[in-house]
Amino acid sequence: MPLENGKLKELYRKMVTVRTLEQRVEQLVTAARIPCSGHFGTGQEAVGVGVSGPLRTDDYLFGTHRGFAEYIGKGMTPAEILTEYYGKATSLSRGRLGQHLLKVDIGVMPLPSSLGSEFGMAVGAALSSKLRGSGQVAVNLFGEGTAGQADFGPALEMASLWSLPLIFACNNNQYVELAHYRNVVATEDIAPRAAGYGVAYEIVDGNDITRVYEATERAVERARNGGGPMLLEFKTYRRGSHYTGDPGGYQPAEEIAAWAKKDPIDRCRERMLADGVWSEAEEQALRQAVQDEIDAAVQFAEESPYPDPATVYEHIYAQGGMSA
Amino acid sequence: MSQRKITFIQAVREAFQEEMRRDERVFVLGQDVQAGIFGTTSGLVREFGQERVINTPICESATVGAALGAAMTGMRPVVQIMFGDFNYMAMEITANQAGQWHYISDGALRAPMVIETPSGARGGAGYGHSQSLEAAFILPPGLKVAVPSTPYDAKGLLKSAIRDDNPVLFFEHRRLLTQRGPVPEEEYLIPLGQADVKREGRDVTLVAVSATVQKALRAAEELSRRGVEVEVIDPRTLVPLDKETIFRSLQKTYRLVVVEEGRRRGGFGAELSATAMDEWFDYLDAPVQRLGAISAPLPYSPVLEAACIPSEEDIVHAVLRVLGEEE
Ligand SMILES: Cc1ncc(C[n+]2csc(CCOP(=O)(O)OP(=O)(O)O)c2C)c(N)n1
Numbered sequence: 001m002p003l004e005n006g007k008l009k010e011l012y013r014k015m016v017t018v019r020t021l022e023q024r025v026e027q028l029v030t031a032a033r034i035p036c037s038g039h040f041g042t043g044q045e046a047v048g049v050g051v052s053g054p055l056r057t058d059d060y061l062f063g064t065h066r067g068f069a070e071y072i073g074k075g076m077t078p079a080e081i082l083t084e085y086y087g088k089a090t091s092l093s094r095g096r097l098g099q100h101l102l103k104v105d106i107g108v109m110p111l112p113s114s115l116g117s118e119f120g121m122a123v124g125a126a127l128s129s130k131l132r133g134s135g136q137v138a139v140n141l142f143g144e145g146t147a148g149q150a151d152f153g154p155a156l157e158m159a160s161l162w163s164l165p166l167i168f169a170c171n172n173n174q175y176v177e178l179a180h181y182r183n184v185v186a187t188e189d190i191a192p193r194a195a196g197y198g199v200a201y202e203i204v205d206g207n208d209i210t211r212v213y214e215a216t217e218r219a220v221e222r223a224r225n226g227g228g229p230m231l232l233e234f235k236t237y238r239r240g241s242h243y244t245g246d247p248g249g250y251q252p253a254e255e256i257a258a259w260a261k262k263d264p265i266d267r268c269r270e271r272m273l274a275d276g277v278w279s280e281a282e283e284q285a286l287r288q289a290v291q292d293e294i295d296a297a298v299q300f301a302e303e304s305p306y307p308d309p310a311t312v313y314e315h316i317y318a319q320g321g322m323s324a
Numbered sequence: 325m326s327q328r329k330i331t332f333i334q335a336v337r338e339a340f341q342e343e344m345r346r347d348e349r350v351f352v353l354g355q356d357v358q359a360g361i362f363g364t365t366s367g368l369v370r371e372f373g374q375e376r377v378i379n380t381p382i383c384e385s386a387t388v389g390a391a392l393g394a395a396m397t398g399m400r401p402v403v404q405i406m407f408g409d410f411n412y413m414a415m416e417i418t419a420n421q422a423g424q425w426h427y428i429s430d431g432a433l434r435a436p437m438v439i440e441t442p443s444g445a446r447g448g449a450g451y452g453h454s455q456s457l458e459a460a461f462i463l464p465p466g467l468k469v470a471v472p473s474t475p476y477d478a479k480g481l482l483k484s485a486i487r488d489d490n491p492v493l494f495f496e497h498r499r500l501l502t503q504r505g506p507v508p509e510e511e512y513l514i515p516l517g518q519a520d521v522k523r524e525g526r527d528v529t530l531v532a533v534s535a536t537v538q539k540a541l542r543a544a545e546e547l548s549r550r551g552v553e554v555e556v557i558d559p560r561t562l563v564p565l566d567k568e569t570i571f572r573s574l575q576k577t578y579r580l581v582v583v584e585e586g587r588r589r590g591g592f593g594a595e596l597s598a599t600a601m602d603e604w605f606d607y608l609d610a611p612v613q614r615l616g617a618i619s620a621p622l623p624y625s626p627v628l629e630a631a632c633i634p635s636e637e638d639i640v641h642a643v644l645r646v647l648g649e650e651e
């Protein structure tokens with residue numbers, strides 16, 4: 001189904017929220033207000049926002065370590081993200097998760113510290129959905145570098161064998177830490193690997209929110225109707241550093257500039273303006289609203305207390321008490 | 325009451341059958357579980373179908389990962405790892421993920437799953453099909469570790485493990501698999517964290533793990549002929565550990581020996597003797613004696629393999645040492 005204007009505006013708002021929030025968190029990391037070093041995704045917001053766009057609340061999303069796009073996309077709020085990053089008692093995990101964003105009741109599933117350890121888990125979530133007949137689809141977002149992990153092939157194999165409602169969504173942002181991906185990835189495209197397991201694939205312009213959304217929607221509907229898994233590869237570009245404060249200098253300036261011209265947020269706005277579904281006034285109002293929401297969330301996180309150290313003994317095992 | 329005797333394999337299979345009938349969320353996955361490579365899952369597919377008895381590709385990590393994903397989303401999988409040694413293939417998922425998400429999610433996620441894993445030295449299987457790796461799972465948080473030594477314990481513990489809301493490693497020593505023992509027809513459960521006193525005695529407390537329980541019982545008989553009464557305790561689970569039962573025994577004997585087939589260095593015995601020093605120092609009349617495999621790979625030749633792991637005779641000597649009757 002073509003993307004409706006209302007939905008497009010919502011996706012646009014989310015992309016603007018993601019970029020504004022990431023920039024703010026990067027400042028807070030640099031200022032040592034936040035203890036972790038963040039990984040941000042300036043320039044690739046359309047992938048996470050577009051991929052989570054067509055999902056139901058109860059669909060499962062296994063996201064990446066880079067930025068907030070799929071988390072905001074799936075419905076997490078800046079305050080939920082900030083309180084986790086601050087490690088405060090008001091966070092959903094009461095200070096336990098940090099960057100490993102999770103919100104089970106809206107289907108935001110584990111983001112393991114070890115890249116690629118979610119491949120098997122995503123298979124399991126999709127298998128569980130199939131066994132329970134719940135109609136839920138699972139989406140596993142991962143970077144092109146993470147496609148090198150040992151469980152990637154077997155996950156495709158299992159999803160194919162058991163015809164699981166599982167979408168593999170590769171965010172190919174062309175960098176794996178401080179190296180161009182072709183330094184460590186043998187092929188230009190990840191997607192054709194799916195064919196070796198009998199899984200259908202599609203390569204999509206990851207800087208076009210409409211295409212990302214529509215390709216994902218097709219794959220999700222197909223999976224929900226028993227059509228099995230699919231691998232989507234979204235071509236995009238990481239314009240920022242790998243982690244806040246990395247040495248930099250490994251991305252050619254011309255390359256960054258060329259991709260800045262294809263910025264997904266600018267492209268979306270320009271198209272909406274050209275189509276007459278967006279105005280400068282709406283743009284101003286949106287920017288202000290997003291800024292206000294993030295300011296309030298930062299203030300809330302700053303003012304929130306740290307967790308009580310006595311809580312460290314809670315929930316080591318399910319069903320309460322047992323001394324470890 | 326029937327005094328029915330069945331094999332360890334049959335006992336495990338019965339646990340599967342009963343739990344799969346009782347709870348449709350329980351399913352089994354692993355390599356060749358439909359045929360059942362050691363028999364513990366054989367025949368389940370006839371009753372429960374291929375949807376609940378799933379043969380997997382050869383990838384332990386993704387399979388344990390799939391079990392974890394299913395466990396976190398409302399199912400209760402049992403994943404079979406064909407040989408205990410291959411648990412290292414899945415160690416990342418088991419240790420870094422399965423045991424930790426309940427805690428770091430502040431209770432939002434649970435991982436009710438079992439890893440069933442035949443293991444241990446049975447003579448002639450070689451370095452990578454023979455290890456006892458139970459102790460490797462004491463270190464990561466959030467896991468439970470079951471080490472049954474009889475068909476009765478195997479059935480009761482597996483049923484509890486399947487009903488537990490945490491990931492449980494369930495080790496089946498391959499020398500025990502074909503042994504018979506009494507198992508009642510009636511349903512029963514054995515709670516995780518409850519040791520069993522396999523033989524009472526007043527002189528020495530001997531804690532033995534998995535297949536070494538039988539060696540310990542034979543050693544105890546030999547020692548009894550020499551006038552030494554050994555109390556043999558099978559912890560049945562290493563985590564949670566029933567420290568009370570061990571301590572109660574120690575309050576009577578003041579002497580502790582611990583034996584396992586896993587490696588002595590960094591093993592369960594090291595942990596238990598440290599616990600004894602921390603918590604029961606006043607009840608120790610002699611240094612704790614601990615026995616385990618030497619820190620070498622397990623060689624193939626049955627003669628060499630046997631030389632690496634504690635024997636009945638080694639246990640006899642350890643008991644005599646703790647009594648000060650031998651150097
Ligand atoms: C198992 C594991 N190995 C290494 C790392 C360190 N690491 C963090 S991000 C990253 C690069 C990942 O590249 P890619 O998959 O392309 O994702 P991107 O960062 O570009 O979004 C690496 C190697 C890790 N987190 N986990």
Ligand SMILES: [Mg+2]
Nearest residue numbers: 143173175176
């Ligand atoms: Mg990348």
